[in-house]
Amino acid sequence: MTPIAAFATDAFELNPTTITASQSEHAVADAPASVAVISAEEIQAKGATNLLEALRGLPGITLSGRQVGGRKNISIRGMEDRHTLVLIDGRRISSTDDVIGHSDYQYGWVSLDQVERIELVRGPMSALYGSEAMGGVVNIITRKAEPEWHGMGSLRGDSGAGDGHVLSAMASGPIGGGFSLALNAEDLRRGATPLEEDHRISEIEGQSRQTGGLSLGYQLAEGHDLSLDLLRSDEERWRHELRGTSVYRDQYDLDRSQESLGYSGQWSDVHSELRYTRSKFDVTNRRSNGVSPTRPQALQDDILDGSLAFALGERHFFTVGGEYREEQLENAGLIGGSDEAYHEAVYLQDEVSLAEDWALTLGARLDRHELFGSETSPRAYLVWRATSDLTFKAGYGEAFRAPTLKQISPNYVGAEGPHTFYGNPDIQPETSRSYELGVDWRRDDSAYTATLFHNDVEDLIDYRLLRQVGPRRFYIYDNISKATIDGFEASAWQSLGYGFALSASFLYLDPRNGDTDDKLNGRPEVSMTPTLEWSGGPWAFQVSAQYTGEQYLSGNDGQEKAPDYTLMNVTGSYQVNDNLKLRAGLLNATDVRLEDKSPLFGYSEAERSAYLAVDMSF
Template sequence: MAASSDLAVPRGPISSARPRSLSWLAAAVAALLAAADAAAEPVAELPSLVVTATLTERDLRDAPGSVTVITREDLDATPARDVFDAVREAPGVTVSGVGLSGRRVVNIRGLDSKHVLLLNDGRRVTATDEYIGHSDYGYAWVPLTDVERIEIVRGPLSALYGTDAMGGVINVITRPVGEDWRGAVRVLGGLTDHGRGGDEYQLGASVSGPLLDERLGLKFSALSARVDDTALKSDPSLTEVEGKDVLAATGSLTFVPVPGHRIEIGALGGEEERWRETDHRGGPPIHTSSYDLYRSQYFASYRGEVGPASLALNAYRSRFDAKNRTDDPAVPPTTRQNLLEDIIDGHVTLPILERHLVTVGGEYREETLEHPALAGGEDTADNRALFVQDEWSLLDDLILTLGMRYDDQRFFGSETSPRAYLVYHLGPQWTLRGGYGQGFKAPTLKQLSPEYSFAGAHSFRGNPDLRPEHSDNYELGASYDGGRIAATLTLFRNDIDDLLANLCVENCDSRVGRVFEHINIDRARTQGVESSLALTLPRGVELALDYTYLDARDETNQRRLAGRPRATGAIRVTWDQAPWGLKPQVRAEYTGSQVLYGAGTTRYDLPDYTLVHFNVRKDLARGIEFGLGVENLTDENPLEKSDDFGYSERGRFFYASLQAQFD
């Protein structure tokens, strides 16, 4: 059975070792090849069950929402290094640059990363871009060897998850403990061809299995990765794409006291370093600015069945610390920031009157932000919520999902978030779906505080007059699955009141040193069309295409919303039965035109660009696969097309990988 989003992922201590070169790859490759005799047959494809859209297991065709599932097979077929890489080509998902040094975030349907809730086995991943400022720190803490699948729900799920889920949810679901021991190891290393840095290595491993028959199980995974910084082509003394060094590990124990009841306890630990060569707010001195990032999470969960009722309970504490340092005493580091979250959530699901599946649940969440700019050095906000959901099978082929969540927040009082969604199967191949939902997003402690000011490459000021965002969201879609041909088409519209945004108020034409203030845009709208097509052709050829058209408007100022590409698309061609046992794949990503704004009415138009990637895989032995590839085959760099991009993609990159899976 497919893993549930309620399953907990193992967490554990991390090693203090930090390799700094690719020389270790030879030893790792030799160790993997030695494991060939113990390698198992590839894992069979799992049923298309999803859980994120309802908290209950549903067939993908029955899910009340626009859901994309990135399977274990998909992850094995592409050289994705982390969750960010894995989701960036999904329909409706766009990647946006958010400042200097190549940092990027994931957006869904024109709503930025602050509106996209990231979950790890159903538990919230600390939304660091809200607190550290435009960051992508949440995607590289679990090795992909430990991931069973990734579920992406596009559209609001505030009716289940509250704030942060106004744009959608990404749920990373790890591999459960099975009846037998199994594991996976993956190594990857590569070099850029332009001599300006950007070299990379990664080692990820996971193992799980029973310790005491079916009563006690263990999971453990670890990740070590490094990407060197890339020098700016026009000025090699500065950094174009920042470097990063990641160490992370997870571990958990699962205990089954009696059949039908399971308790799991675990922990996550990780540290990451980011660094770049930069100038001081647009002038000398040139110096190295580094961030040390620390993440931990401790959790306990219970899953059980009492008669026809299913019960789930989670309790976990998450902490994220960020510390900046510089190598020049003339440049002061930015202020250290710490975020602590304590969360308890749970729900009960019970079938009622044959055709109703009712879920009732609640959540308590307390956030504490430590920052010297806040009064007393810290501030705390808590949130209490109750929700109810009814999955009503009106007919055998007609399912209506109704939901409502009530949130009570310290600063803004109560919020209600309703949802209604209808799924109708016209036959075994055709499905119609559509619905309405409301979403909301509350400003963070930092955004509200008039004392708060962050001074880094750019500066941000708090604004006590901010209001919560509210959205009304509509979608209507159709899908066809004929086995060898599958296609979807979805129309969507989001009407947003008081959209939170950043307004540049000083030094807006400077490369660094811009000053932003948090504001509300009274009225905004994002609407568009999502489409996908998958074809299974003769001789093992598979073709997949995704295309999204987006019209994102600031209705108050009658102009396009900044940083939202007009169109995005992806194409993937895979040939699994090529000669000599090879499995080549070609992928392309298209990012359409977008706009940015400076002071006053200044507008910057950014051109479109396309990235092309190629990789080929080959089975060396049972369960062991070798891969070669090149990313950004045409060496495309948006920053060279326009200085106004403010971010870049890594240039042409050659890599090799080796993966082993065994029982």
């Protein structure tokens, strides 16, 4: 029998390891970046059911609205969601934000019960990962097969914010002949939440998602492994909308898939990785009562990437790698219905041991895009371990984000809605230059971090008005603006004794339009999440407050300030025995409704809800 506790690390590790910051293993305190790691048990204690809920409350994270069905996106240090690269075990997923308008579809690829931990790197990481890593990187690390067979199942029921359930199961172990197998599946459903003022239409859309995964491993020889990873997620989103006096059902069908074949080898002192990945995302829309649906779209990325890591002498550890990616978009707005582009990249990183307590990481990546040309992204990061408890960090990095195929294609014409949008072959990538200075202090019963950061962003991609004919406006995608974002982030964890611990994250942002010096919309000035935890014997409880400060949003009179708000969550668990655990929670306990606070908010928070879950293992 394998106890449930074996499926997760301690609820809070004071100095966990990370691989995303440099593609080599470091303790978080010594990593050449600002990193947060959230374990499977921390995710479970939050009551999270998707990636956005799992990341919420971490240092540097805020939320922005997507105007449709209560959808929200994450923002790292005030950068937009499109500037965050999401990985699954280091594999890039098809980026949907900014390709498919008003979407949050990038958060539903993986069942959270499949996740071992999530690594969040804050700050530009294009020197290693290329496009989309301007704001940071989210790497979802999934569970791997164990030497002995084990499994886990979970059943959760929700009541309040759209009744629903989550049913998941996983199993893994050896199957002989050097092979190992891991399987997982999840079924999730949430009902739509009707608008309080008019129950005919939806305030928050409903959701039904089925996710499954298979990982097959084979050991060729000691230190040499092959892996085949298959991932599938089918999802429906639905809501009821009003057009004139007629109510219609608006449903989106989302199909996600990823297949990957990889090799990992240890050749004496050289570690090698080689991998091919195909990632696909399809979306179709259906609407009732004769309302025309939006056009179907399909994204596909075919990626071949590899790397070598090796020491050179006693002071240098090199990582050298490359990537080839073919990107394809199917959309009726493109002439011929589709377009494609290829990306090529090479990168080099040197982790230099300057002295016993000093380390310098230098890196650069050269990306070549078929349509816009080349972009170089350098990075330098210095780490000084002043004492066994105290570490200072300083870094500089440049990053970029390539235009989407819609934005850069001269063939694209989007005319579904009330306006028309044209692609622009002269558009340039968005770029950033970022600086940060941080301190990290950890002891056996406490951990504190603080970081100052400054980010200059140029050539932001937006759209420019060309002309107006009657009510229809015609726009072209273009580079039209720049921005500066200054900020301060901090985190703390302190044991209080008697089973109690207090933790908190804090973020201050000063985001400004570089041309006008006006504040940027959708970025709260202050955000923080204090949490009180208690554990004793089989019991564990957590009370958290998620505070979102005042922010500027677009209103009828232009830029207006929206009020602050706080969400309270209470969760707890009881470990019945090694193989049975009960969990319960009350989310948005004070039943905060953003529509009552201000009509400016472009998203909704789910109303008060309760859940009860049973976890079993063998």
